[in-house]
Amino acid sequence: MGAQISPGFASVILAGGTAARLDGVDKASIEVEGRTLLARAIDAAADATEVVVVGDAVATERPVTFTRENPRLGGPVAGLLTGRDALLGTPRSVVVQACDMPWVTGTTIRRLLQAGAGREGAVLVGPDGRRQLLFCVDVSALDRVRPDREAQHGAALQPLLRRWDLVEVPARGEEHRDIDSWVDLRDLDS
Structure with a gap:
């Protein structure tokens, strides 16, 4: 029998970037096969005990918590930590x-989650x-390496990932x- 998936994970969906290469269009609202990117991300997180979306609040089919980093547009590390702070429960992993x-x-x-069992987490490659910007991490590992509030704004994600x-x-x-770009959207099915 293989390793068991850790019970009780939460999902933090990062949806508040600038989309500079998409001329500032709200990525979360872009539709692919009739569903917005945000709806698809929420669908993927269906097994999560709770979902936090770091981005502007919109109507969703499933209850989620919306939050924004302060100051806004702080990048993925600020978004991750803001999402962590908005969790209502204490999941084993995020x-x-x-x-x-x-x-x-x-x-x-x-x-x-299966691959990360027994480690601090796993990342899609x-x-x-x-x-890729899709990973799971034990909350205890995240909390141990958490940068201070000032250092998180604009911080790159890869150095943080290397610490786990x-x-x-x-x-x-x-x-x-x-x-990330209009070309990516055009070429999505190729």
């Missing part, structure tokens, strides 16, 4: 996902070996693809 990865599913998240013992999980199919 799954962090960018809202612009339309092919991430609940199966993807379960694979990460694309075919090029690049770590994360299993790299190869993406299957298109899970690793994100939408």
